[in-house]
Amino acid sequence: MGIGASITVCQSLSSIKIKHCSNKVRPELRRSFGVPLDSSTEEEQGHHVPLVVRHTVGYLEEFGLNHKGLFRISGSATKIKALKKKYDEGSEVDLVKEGDVDSVASLLKLFLNELPIAVFPDALCTEIVTTFEDNTNHMAECMGCLQRLLSSLPKAHYSLFHFLVRFLVKVASYSDENHMTLENLAIVFGPALFRIPCSPSACEKQTICNAILLHFLQRHKEIFADGSSGKCSLIEGNDGPQNICPTLLHQGLTEEAEETNHS
Incomplete structure:
Protein backbone atom coordinates (compact mmCIF):
# COMPACT_ATOMS: atom_id res chain seq x y z
CA MET A 1 0.00 0.00 0.00
CA GLY A 2 1.45 3.38 -1.06
CA ILE A 3 1.82 6.55 0.95
CA GLY A 4 -1.16 8.14 -0.83
CA ALA A 5 -3.36 5.19 0.04
CA SER A 6 -2.30 5.33 3.68
CA ILE A 7 -3.14 9.01 3.92
CA THR A 8 -6.55 8.37 2.36
CA VAL A 9 -7.32 5.61 4.86
CA CYS A 10 -6.24 7.79 7.78
CA GLN A 11 -8.38 10.67 6.56
CA SER A 12 -11.34 8.33 6.17
CA LEU A 13 -10.89 6.98 9.69
CA SER A 14 -10.54 10.45 11.11
CA SER A 15 -13.86 11.44 9.54
CA ILE A 16 -15.75 8.71 11.38
CA LYS A 17 -17.75 10.10 14.26
CA ILE A 18 -18.32 7.84 17.19
CA LYS A 19 -21.82 8.15 18.58
CA HIS A 20 -21.96 7.51 22.28
CA CYS A 21 -24.95 5.45 23.31
CA SER A 22 -27.31 7.63 25.29
CA ASN A 23 -29.89 4.95 25.96
CA LYS A 24 -30.38 4.30 29.64
CA VAL A 25 -31.71 1.10 31.09
CA ARG A 26 -35.32 1.78 32.03
CA PRO A 27 -36.30 0.78 35.52
CA GLU A 28 -38.72 -2.13 35.67
CA LEU A 29 -42.28 -0.87 35.58
CA ARG A 30 -44.22 -1.44 38.77
CA ARG A 31 -47.38 -3.36 38.09
CA SER A 32 -50.68 -2.14 39.45
CA PHE A 33 -52.44 -5.50 39.65
CA GLY A 34 -51.38 -8.45 41.74
CA VAL A 35 -48.99 -6.54 43.99
CA PRO A 36 -49.20 -5.95 47.76
CA LEU A 37 -51.10 -2.86 48.83
CA ASP A 38 -48.04 -1.44 50.56
CA SER A 39 -46.19 -1.26 47.25
CA SER A 40 -49.13 -0.12 45.10
CA THR A 41 -49.99 2.97 47.13
CA GLU A 42 -48.37 6.28 46.29
CA GLU A 43 -47.49 7.61 49.70
CA GLU A 44 -44.72 9.74 48.29
CA GLN A 45 -47.41 11.79 46.56
CA GLY A 46 -49.71 11.91 49.53
CA HIS A 47 -51.99 9.10 48.32
CA HIS A 48 -52.72 6.05 50.44
CA VAL A 49 -55.18 4.42 48.03
CA PRO A 50 -53.99 2.68 44.83
CA LEU A 51 -54.34 4.66 41.59
CA VAL A 52 -56.56 2.03 39.96
CA VAL A 53 -59.02 2.21 42.84
CA ARG A 54 -59.12 6.00 42.84
CA HIS A 55 -59.63 6.10 39.07
CA THR A 56 -62.36 3.45 38.95
CA VAL A 57 -64.23 4.81 41.95
CA GLY A 58 -64.05 8.35 40.57
CA TYR A 59 -65.42 7.15 37.23
CA LEU A 60 -68.22 5.14 38.84
CA GLU A 61 -69.24 8.03 41.09
CA GLU A 62 -69.54 10.17 37.96
CA PHE A 63 -71.22 7.71 35.61
CA GLY A 64 -72.32 4.59 37.48
CA LEU A 65 -74.40 5.50 40.52
CA ASN A 66 -77.64 5.41 38.52
CA HIS A 67 -76.64 2.31 36.55
CA LYS A 68 -79.09 -0.54 37.17
CA GLY A 69 -77.29 -3.66 38.32
CA LEU A 70 -74.00 -1.95 39.07
CA PHE A 71 -71.41 -4.65 39.99
CA ARG A 72 -73.87 -7.38 39.03
CA ILE A 73 -73.20 -7.42 35.30
CA SER A 74 -69.76 -8.42 34.02
CA GLY A 75 -68.06 -5.96 31.70
CA SER A 76 -66.34 -6.58 28.38
CA ALA A 77 -63.49 -9.05 28.85
CA THR A 78 -61.59 -7.34 26.03
CA LYS A 79 -61.90 -3.90 27.61
CA ILE A 80 -61.02 -5.16 31.07
CA LYS A 81 -57.90 -6.90 29.75
CA ALA A 82 -56.82 -3.83 27.79
CA LEU A 83 -57.34 -1.48 30.73
CA LYS A 84 -55.50 -3.77 33.11
CA LYS A 85 -52.58 -3.98 30.66
CA LYS A 86 -52.32 -0.20 30.42
CA TYR A 87 -52.33 0.23 34.18
CA ASP A 88 -49.64 -2.44 34.55
CA GLU A 89 -47.53 -0.73 31.88
CA GLY A 90 -47.85 2.63 33.57
CA SER A 91 -49.62 4.11 30.54
CA GLU A 92 -52.14 6.91 30.78
CA VAL A 93 -55.68 5.59 30.98
CA ASP A 94 -58.81 7.47 29.94
CA LEU A 95 -61.67 5.50 31.41
CA VAL A 96 -64.24 7.80 29.82
CA LYS A 97 -63.02 6.97 26.32
CA GLU A 98 -61.76 3.43 26.87
CA GLY A 99 -64.23 1.98 29.34
CA ASP A 100 -67.88 1.68 30.28
CA VAL A 101 -69.67 1.35 33.60
CA ASP A 102 -69.78 -2.45 33.74
CA SER A 103 -66.17 -2.87 32.56
CA VAL A 104 -64.83 -0.31 35.03
CA ALA A 105 -66.84 -1.89 37.86
CA SER A 106 -65.42 -5.29 36.91
CA LEU A 107 -61.93 -3.80 36.80
CA LEU A 108 -62.29 -2.60 40.39
CA LYS A 109 -63.41 -6.04 41.55
CA LEU A 110 -60.56 -7.65 39.59
CA PHE A 111 -58.02 -5.42 41.33
CA LEU A 112 -59.32 -6.45 44.75
CA ASN A 113 -59.47 -10.14 43.82
CA GLU A 114 -55.89 -10.15 42.51
CA LEU A 115 -54.36 -8.63 45.63
CA PRO A 116 -51.84 -11.21 46.89
CA ILE A 117 -52.92 -10.31 50.43
CA ALA A 118 -56.59 -9.47 50.85
CA VAL A 119 -57.74 -6.21 52.40
CA PHE A 120 -58.37 -8.29 55.53
CA PRO A 121 -55.29 -10.55 55.71
CA ASP A 122 -55.88 -14.23 56.44
CA ALA A 123 -54.81 -14.14 60.09
CA LEU A 124 -56.96 -11.10 60.84
CA CYS A 125 -59.88 -12.51 58.89
CA THR A 126 -59.71 -15.68 60.98
CA GLU A 127 -59.68 -13.64 64.18
CA ILE A 128 -62.67 -11.60 63.06
CA VAL A 129 -64.71 -14.68 62.16
CA THR A 130 -63.76 -16.43 65.40
CA THR A 131 -64.62 -13.34 67.43
CA PHE A 132 -68.00 -13.09 65.77
CA GLU A 133 -68.77 -16.79 66.22
CA ASP A 134 -67.66 -16.89 69.85
CA ASN A 135 -69.57 -13.79 70.95
CA TYR A 174 -78.87 5.30 44.94
CA SER A 175 -80.32 1.80 45.41
CA ASP A 176 -83.75 2.86 44.15
CA GLU A 177 -82.09 3.32 40.75
CA ASN A 178 -79.15 0.92 40.70
CA HIS A 179 -80.85 -1.83 42.79
CA MET A 180 -77.69 -2.26 44.89
CA THR A 181 -78.55 -2.17 48.58
CA LEU A 182 -75.96 -2.46 51.34
CA GLU A 183 -76.93 -6.13 51.63
CA ASN A 184 -76.25 -6.72 47.94
CA LEU A 185 -72.95 -4.86 48.11
CA ALA A 186 -71.87 -6.91 51.13
CA ILE A 187 -72.51 -10.07 49.10
CA VAL A 188 -70.54 -8.75 46.12
CA PHE A 189 -67.53 -7.38 47.99
CA GLY A 190 -67.40 -9.74 50.98
CA PRO A 191 -65.47 -12.48 49.11
CA ALA A 192 -62.96 -9.93 47.78
CA LEU A 193 -62.26 -8.28 51.13
CA PHE A 194 -62.41 -11.45 53.27
CA ARG A 195 -60.93 -14.55 51.62
CA ILE A 196 -62.05 -17.80 53.15
CA PRO A 197 -59.92 -20.90 52.37
CA CYS A 198 -61.72 -23.86 50.89
CA SER A 199 -63.17 -26.09 53.59
CA PRO A 200 -66.48 -27.76 54.45
CA SER A 201 -67.44 -24.68 56.47
CA ALA A 202 -66.21 -22.11 53.91
CA CYS A 203 -69.69 -21.11 52.77
CA GLU A 204 -70.87 -20.53 56.33
CA LYS A 205 -67.76 -18.52 57.22
CA GLN A 206 -68.12 -16.41 54.07
CA THR A 207 -71.70 -15.64 55.01
CA ILE A 208 -70.47 -14.48 58.42
CA CYS A 209 -67.85 -12.28 56.76
CA ASN A 210 -70.50 -10.78 54.51
CA ALA A 211 -72.62 -10.09 57.59
CA ILE A 212 -69.67 -8.39 59.31
CA LEU A 213 -69.05 -6.25 56.22
CA LEU A 214 -72.73 -5.34 56.16
CA HIS A 215 -72.51 -4.21 59.77
CA PHE A 216 -69.42 -2.11 59.00
CA LEU A 217 -71.32 -0.49 56.12
CA GLN A 218 -74.41 0.16 58.23
CA ARG A 219 -72.40 1.77 61.04
CA HIS A 220 -69.69 3.44 59.00
CA LYS A 221 -70.17 6.83 60.67
CA GLU A 222 -69.44 5.43 64.10
CA ILE A 223 -66.68 3.10 62.94
CA PHE A 224 -64.76 5.84 61.14
CA ALA A 225 -65.69 8.66 63.48
CA ASP A 226 -62.01 9.32 64.19
CA GLY A 227 -60.81 9.01 60.61
CA SER A 228 -58.15 11.71 61.04
CA SER A 229 -56.10 9.48 63.30
CA GLY A 230 -55.98 6.65 60.80
CA LYS A 231 -57.60 4.32 63.34
CA CYS A 232 -61.21 3.47 63.87
CA SER A 233 -63.28 4.50 66.82
CA LEU A 234 -66.50 2.56 67.17
CA ILE A 235 -68.89 4.66 69.23
CA GLU A 236 -72.01 3.11 70.73
CA GLY A 237 -75.21 4.81 69.68
CA ASN A 238 -77.61 6.46 72.10
CA ASP A 239 -79.88 3.45 71.87
CA GLY A 240 -77.10 1.14 73.01
CA PRO A 241 -75.18 -1.40 70.97
CA GLN A 242 -77.00 -2.80 67.99
CA ASN A 243 -77.61 -6.50 68.44
CA ILE A 244 -76.84 -8.71 65.48
CA CYS A 245 -78.62 -12.01 65.14
CA PRO A 246 -76.44 -14.23 62.91
CA THR A 247 -79.43 -16.37 61.96
CA LEU A 248 -81.45 -13.42 60.75
CA LEU A 249 -78.43 -11.94 58.99
CA HIS A 250 -77.78 -15.25 57.28
CA GLN A 251 -81.42 -15.42 56.20
CA GLY A 252 -81.45 -11.81 55.00
CA LEU A 253 -78.21 -12.12 53.05
CA THR A 254 -79.34 -15.39 51.51
CA GLU A 255 -82.58 -13.79 50.34
CA GLU A 256 -80.61 -10.86 48.90
CA ALA A 257 -78.29 -13.29 47.12
CA GLU A 258 -81.21 -15.14 45.60
CA GLU A 259 -82.76 -11.85 44.49
CA THR A 260 -79.43 -10.82 42.96
CA ASN A 261 -79.09 -14.09 41.06
CA HIS A 262 -82.60 -13.87 39.67
CA SER A 263 -82.39 -10.21 38.64
Whole structure:
Protein backbone atom coordinates (compact mmCIF):
# COMPACT_ATOMS: atom_id res chain seq x y z
CA MET A 1 0.00 0.00 0.00
CA GLY A 2 1.45 3.38 -1.06
CA ILE A 3 1.82 6.55 0.95
CA GLY A 4 -1.16 8.14 -0.83
CA ALA A 5 -3.36 5.19 0.04
CA SER A 6 -2.30 5.33 3.68
CA ILE A 7 -3.14 9.01 3.92
CA THR A 8 -6.55 8.37 2.36
CA VAL A 9 -7.32 5.61 4.86
CA CYS A 10 -6.24 7.79 7.78
CA GLN A 11 -8.38 10.67 6.56
CA SER A 12 -11.34 8.33 6.17
CA LEU A 13 -10.89 6.98 9.69
CA SER A 14 -10.54 10.45 11.11
CA SER A 15 -13.86 11.44 9.54
CA ILE A 16 -15.75 8.71 11.38
CA LYS A 17 -17.75 10.10 14.26
CA ILE A 18 -18.32 7.84 17.19
CA LYS A 19 -21.82 8.15 18.58
CA HIS A 20 -21.96 7.51 22.28
CA CYS A 21 -24.95 5.45 23.31
CA SER A 22 -27.31 7.63 25.29
CA ASN A 23 -29.89 4.95 25.96
CA LYS A 24 -30.38 4.30 29.64
CA VAL A 25 -31.71 1.10 31.09
CA ARG A 26 -35.32 1.78 32.03
CA PRO A 27 -36.30 0.78 35.52
CA GLU A 28 -38.72 -2.13 35.67
CA LEU A 29 -42.28 -0.87 35.58
CA ARG A 30 -44.22 -1.44 38.77
CA ARG A 31 -47.38 -3.36 38.09
CA SER A 32 -50.68 -2.14 39.45
CA PHE A 33 -52.44 -5.50 39.65
CA GLY A 34 -51.38 -8.45 41.74
CA VAL A 35 -48.99 -6.54 43.99
CA PRO A 36 -49.20 -5.95 47.76
CA LEU A 37 -51.10 -2.86 48.83
CA ASP A 38 -48.04 -1.44 50.56
CA SER A 39 -46.19 -1.26 47.25
CA SER A 40 -49.13 -0.12 45.10
CA THR A 41 -49.99 2.97 47.13
CA GLU A 42 -48.37 6.28 46.29
CA GLU A 43 -47.49 7.61 49.70
CA GLU A 44 -44.72 9.74 48.29
CA GLN A 45 -47.41 11.79 46.56
CA GLY A 46 -49.71 11.91 49.53
CA HIS A 47 -51.99 9.10 48.32
CA HIS A 48 -52.72 6.05 50.44
CA VAL A 49 -55.18 4.42 48.03
CA PRO A 50 -53.99 2.68 44.83
CA LEU A 51 -54.34 4.66 41.59
CA VAL A 52 -56.56 2.03 39.96
CA VAL A 53 -59.02 2.21 42.84
CA ARG A 54 -59.12 6.00 42.84
CA HIS A 55 -59.63 6.10 39.07
CA THR A 56 -62.36 3.45 38.95
CA VAL A 57 -64.23 4.81 41.95
CA GLY A 58 -64.05 8.35 40.57
CA TYR A 59 -65.42 7.15 37.23
CA LEU A 60 -68.22 5.14 38.84
CA GLU A 61 -69.24 8.03 41.09
CA GLU A 62 -69.54 10.17 37.96
CA PHE A 63 -71.22 7.71 35.61
CA GLY A 64 -72.32 4.59 37.48
CA LEU A 65 -74.40 5.50 40.52
CA ASN A 66 -77.64 5.41 38.52
CA HIS A 67 -76.64 2.31 36.55
CA LYS A 68 -79.09 -0.54 37.17
CA GLY A 69 -77.29 -3.66 38.32
CA LEU A 70 -74.00 -1.95 39.07
CA PHE A 71 -71.41 -4.65 39.99
CA ARG A 72 -73.87 -7.38 39.03
CA ILE A 73 -73.20 -7.42 35.30
CA SER A 74 -69.76 -8.42 34.02
CA GLY A 75 -68.06 -5.96 31.70
CA SER A 76 -66.34 -6.58 28.38
CA ALA A 77 -63.49 -9.05 28.85
CA THR A 78 -61.59 -7.34 26.03
CA LYS A 79 -61.90 -3.90 27.61
CA ILE A 80 -61.02 -5.16 31.07
CA LYS A 81 -57.90 -6.90 29.75
CA ALA A 82 -56.82 -3.83 27.79
CA LEU A 83 -57.34 -1.48 30.73
CA LYS A 84 -55.50 -3.77 33.11
CA LYS A 85 -52.58 -3.98 30.66
CA LYS A 86 -52.32 -0.20 30.42
CA TYR A 87 -52.33 0.23 34.18
CA ASP A 88 -49.64 -2.44 34.55
CA GLU A 89 -47.53 -0.73 31.88
CA GLY A 90 -47.85 2.63 33.57
CA SER A 91 -49.62 4.11 30.54
CA GLU A 92 -52.14 6.91 30.78
CA VAL A 93 -55.68 5.59 30.98
CA ASP A 94 -58.81 7.47 29.94
CA LEU A 95 -61.67 5.50 31.41
CA VAL A 96 -64.24 7.80 29.82
CA LYS A 97 -63.02 6.97 26.32
CA GLU A 98 -61.76 3.43 26.87
CA GLY A 99 -64.23 1.98 29.34
CA ASP A 100 -67.88 1.68 30.28
CA VAL A 101 -69.67 1.35 33.60
CA ASP A 102 -69.78 -2.45 33.74
CA SER A 103 -66.17 -2.87 32.56
CA VAL A 104 -64.83 -0.31 35.03
CA ALA A 105 -66.84 -1.89 37.86
CA SER A 106 -65.42 -5.29 36.91
CA LEU A 107 -61.93 -3.80 36.80
CA LEU A 108 -62.29 -2.60 40.39
CA LYS A 109 -63.41 -6.04 41.55
CA LEU A 110 -60.56 -7.65 39.59
CA PHE A 111 -58.02 -5.42 41.33
CA LEU A 112 -59.32 -6.45 44.75
CA ASN A 113 -59.47 -10.14 43.82
CA GLU A 114 -55.89 -10.15 42.51
CA LEU A 115 -54.36 -8.63 45.63
CA PRO A 116 -51.84 -11.21 46.89
CA ILE A 117 -52.92 -10.31 50.43
CA ALA A 118 -56.59 -9.47 50.85
CA VAL A 119 -57.74 -6.21 52.40
CA PHE A 120 -58.37 -8.29 55.53
CA PRO A 121 -55.29 -10.55 55.71
CA ASP A 122 -55.88 -14.23 56.44
CA ALA A 123 -54.81 -14.14 60.09
CA LEU A 124 -56.96 -11.10 60.84
CA CYS A 125 -59.88 -12.51 58.89
CA THR A 126 -59.71 -15.68 60.98
CA GLU A 127 -59.68 -13.64 64.18
CA ILE A 128 -62.67 -11.60 63.06
CA VAL A 129 -64.71 -14.68 62.16
CA THR A 130 -63.76 -16.43 65.40
CA THR A 131 -64.62 -13.34 67.43
CA PHE A 132 -68.00 -13.09 65.77
CA GLU A 133 -68.77 -16.79 66.22
CA ASP A 134 -67.66 -16.89 69.85
CA ASN A 135 -69.57 -13.79 70.95
CA THR A 136 -72.95 -14.06 69.26
CA ASN A 137 -74.67 -13.71 72.63
CA HIS A 138 -72.55 -10.76 73.73
CA MET A 139 -72.57 -8.44 70.75
CA ALA A 140 -71.46 -5.36 72.70
CA GLU A 141 -68.24 -7.13 73.63
CA CYS A 142 -68.01 -8.59 70.15
CA MET A 143 -68.14 -5.19 68.47
CA GLY A 144 -65.50 -3.88 70.84
CA CYS A 145 -63.23 -6.72 69.75
CA LEU A 146 -64.05 -6.15 66.08
CA GLN A 147 -63.17 -2.47 66.56
CA ARG A 148 -59.74 -3.35 67.89
CA LEU A 149 -59.18 -5.88 65.12
CA LEU A 150 -60.16 -3.36 62.46
CA SER A 151 -57.81 -0.76 63.91
CA SER A 152 -54.96 -3.27 63.68
CA LEU A 153 -55.11 -3.36 59.89
CA PRO A 154 -51.93 -2.21 58.13
CA LYS A 155 -52.19 1.46 57.13
CA ALA A 156 -52.59 0.80 53.39
CA HIS A 157 -55.28 -1.81 54.06
CA TYR A 158 -57.14 0.42 56.49
CA SER A 159 -57.05 3.39 54.09
CA LEU A 160 -58.38 1.30 51.21
CA PHE A 161 -61.14 -0.22 53.34
CA HIS A 162 -62.20 3.22 54.59
CA PHE A 163 -62.21 4.54 51.01
CA LEU A 164 -64.27 1.61 49.74
CA VAL A 165 -66.78 1.79 52.60
CA ARG A 166 -67.53 5.44 51.88
CA PHE A 167 -67.95 4.62 48.20
CA LEU A 168 -70.20 1.61 48.77
CA VAL A 169 -72.40 3.57 51.15
CA LYS A 170 -72.77 6.19 48.43
CA VAL A 171 -73.65 3.52 45.87
CA ALA A 172 -76.34 2.16 48.22
CA SER A 173 -77.84 5.64 48.62
CA TYR A 174 -78.87 5.30 44.94
CA SER A 175 -80.32 1.80 45.41
CA ASP A 176 -83.75 2.86 44.15
CA GLU A 177 -82.09 3.32 40.75
CA ASN A 178 -79.15 0.92 40.70
CA HIS A 179 -80.85 -1.83 42.79
CA MET A 180 -77.69 -2.26 44.89
CA THR A 181 -78.55 -2.17 48.58
CA LEU A 182 -75.96 -2.46 51.34
CA GLU A 183 -76.93 -6.13 51.63
CA ASN A 184 -76.25 -6.72 47.94
CA LEU A 185 -72.95 -4.86 48.11
CA ALA A 186 -71.87 -6.91 51.13
CA ILE A 187 -72.51 -10.07 49.10
CA VAL A 188 -70.54 -8.75 46.12
CA PHE A 189 -67.53 -7.38 47.99
CA GLY A 190 -67.40 -9.74 50.98
CA PRO A 191 -65.47 -12.48 49.11
CA ALA A 192 -62.96 -9.93 47.78
CA LEU A 193 -62.26 -8.28 51.13
CA PHE A 194 -62.41 -11.45 53.27
CA ARG A 195 -60.93 -14.55 51.62
CA ILE A 196 -62.05 -17.80 53.15
CA PRO A 197 -59.92 -20.90 52.37
CA CYS A 198 -61.72 -23.86 50.89
CA SER A 199 -63.17 -26.09 53.59
CA PRO A 200 -66.48 -27.76 54.45
CA SER A 201 -67.44 -24.68 56.47
CA ALA A 202 -66.21 -22.11 53.91
CA CYS A 203 -69.69 -21.11 52.77
CA GLU A 204 -70.87 -20.53 56.33
CA LYS A 205 -67.76 -18.52 57.22
CA GLN A 206 -68.12 -16.41 54.07
CA THR A 207 -71.70 -15.64 55.01
CA ILE A 208 -70.47 -14.48 58.42
CA CYS A 209 -67.85 -12.28 56.76
CA ASN A 210 -70.50 -10.78 54.51
CA ALA A 211 -72.62 -10.09 57.59
CA ILE A 212 -69.67 -8.39 59.31
CA LEU A 213 -69.05 -6.25 56.22
CA LEU A 214 -72.73 -5.34 56.16
CA HIS A 215 -72.51 -4.21 59.77
CA PHE A 216 -69.42 -2.11 59.00
CA LEU A 217 -71.32 -0.49 56.12
CA GLN A 218 -74.41 0.16 58.23
CA ARG A 219 -72.40 1.77 61.04
CA HIS A 220 -69.69 3.44 59.00
CA LYS A 221 -70.17 6.83 60.67
CA GLU A 222 -69.44 5.43 64.10
CA ILE A 223 -66.68 3.10 62.94
CA PHE A 224 -64.76 5.84 61.14
CA ALA A 225 -65.69 8.66 63.48
CA ASP A 226 -62.01 9.32 64.19
CA GLY A 227 -60.81 9.01 60.61
CA SER A 228 -58.15 11.71 61.04
CA SER A 229 -56.10 9.48 63.30
CA GLY A 230 -55.98 6.65 60.80
CA LYS A 231 -57.60 4.32 63.34
CA CYS A 232 -61.21 3.47 63.87
CA SER A 233 -63.28 4.50 66.82
CA LEU A 234 -66.50 2.56 67.17
CA ILE A 235 -68.89 4.66 69.23
CA GLU A 236 -72.01 3.11 70.73
CA GLY A 237 -75.21 4.81 69.68
CA ASN A 238 -77.61 6.46 72.10
CA ASP A 239 -79.88 3.45 71.87
CA GLY A 240 -77.10 1.14 73.01
CA PRO A 241 -75.18 -1.40 70.97
CA GLN A 242 -77.00 -2.80 67.99
CA ASN A 243 -77.61 -6.50 68.44
CA ILE A 244 -76.84 -8.71 65.48
CA CYS A 245 -78.62 -12.01 65.14
CA PRO A 246 -76.44 -14.23 62.91
CA THR A 247 -79.43 -16.37 61.96
CA LEU A 248 -81.45 -13.42 60.75
CA LEU A 249 -78.43 -11.94 58.99
CA HIS A 250 -77.78 -15.25 57.28
CA GLN A 251 -81.42 -15.42 56.20
CA GLY A 252 -81.45 -11.81 55.00
CA LEU A 253 -78.21 -12.12 53.05
CA THR A 254 -79.34 -15.39 51.51
CA GLU A 255 -82.58 -13.79 50.34
CA GLU A 256 -80.61 -10.86 48.90
CA ALA A 257 -78.29 -13.29 47.12
CA GLU A 258 -81.21 -15.14 45.60
CA GLU A 259 -82.76 -11.85 44.49
CA THR A 260 -79.43 -10.82 42.96
CA ASN A 261 -79.09 -14.09 41.06
CA HIS A 262 -82.60 -13.87 39.67
CA SER A 263 -82.39 -10.21 38.64
